[in-house]
Amino acid sequence: QVQLVESGGGLVQTGGSLNLSCAASGRTFSNYVMGWFRQAPGKEREFVAAINWSFDSTYYADSVKGRFTISRDNTKSTVYLRMNSLKPEDTAVYYCATSTTFIYRNYRAYDYWGQGTQVTVSS
Numbered sequence: 001q002v003q004l005v006e007s008g009g010g011l012v013q014t015g016g017s018l019n020l021s022c023a024a025s026g027r028t029f030s031n032y033v034m035g036w037f038r039q040a041p042g043k044e045r046e047f048v049a050a051i052n053w054s055f056d057s058t059y060y061a062d063s064v065k066g067r068f069t070i071s072r073d074n075t076k077s078t079v080y081l082r083m084n085s086l087k088p089e090d091t092a093v094y095y096c097a098t099s100t101t102f103i104y105r106n107y108r109a110y111d112y113w114g115q116g117t118q119v120t121v122s123s
Helices: none
Strands: 005-008 008-015 017-026 034-039 048-052 056-062 067-074 080-083 091-097 116-123
Touching: 005 091, 017 034, 017 091, 017 116, 034 067, 034 080, 048 067, 048 080, 056 067, 080 091
Parallel strands: 008 116
Antiparallel strands: 005 017, 017 080, 034 048, 034 091, 048 056, 067 080, 091 116
């Protein structure tokens, strides 16, 4: 059974930073994609970033490019999202997910999801 467990969310002021973690288990992730998505109240789930586990290729939404960094630690089967220069519009529940496809930006391509972690950026 694949399990994804996020952690690291919280409350931060505008301009602050947070590190999110996603601990993965239940499959060999070397051939998969790991992604971060977010969903604010009343809005659709939105792509944030993704990483190809094997090739270390990374992909970002334009809204976070230059501020967020996705990375992974193979030894811990963990994916990270470093978020800098946070803005109030980054407030959302952040989810990690895994996909067997190379369709990085569409949440429908991901088959397993974590429970989410709340990120709140105060102005």
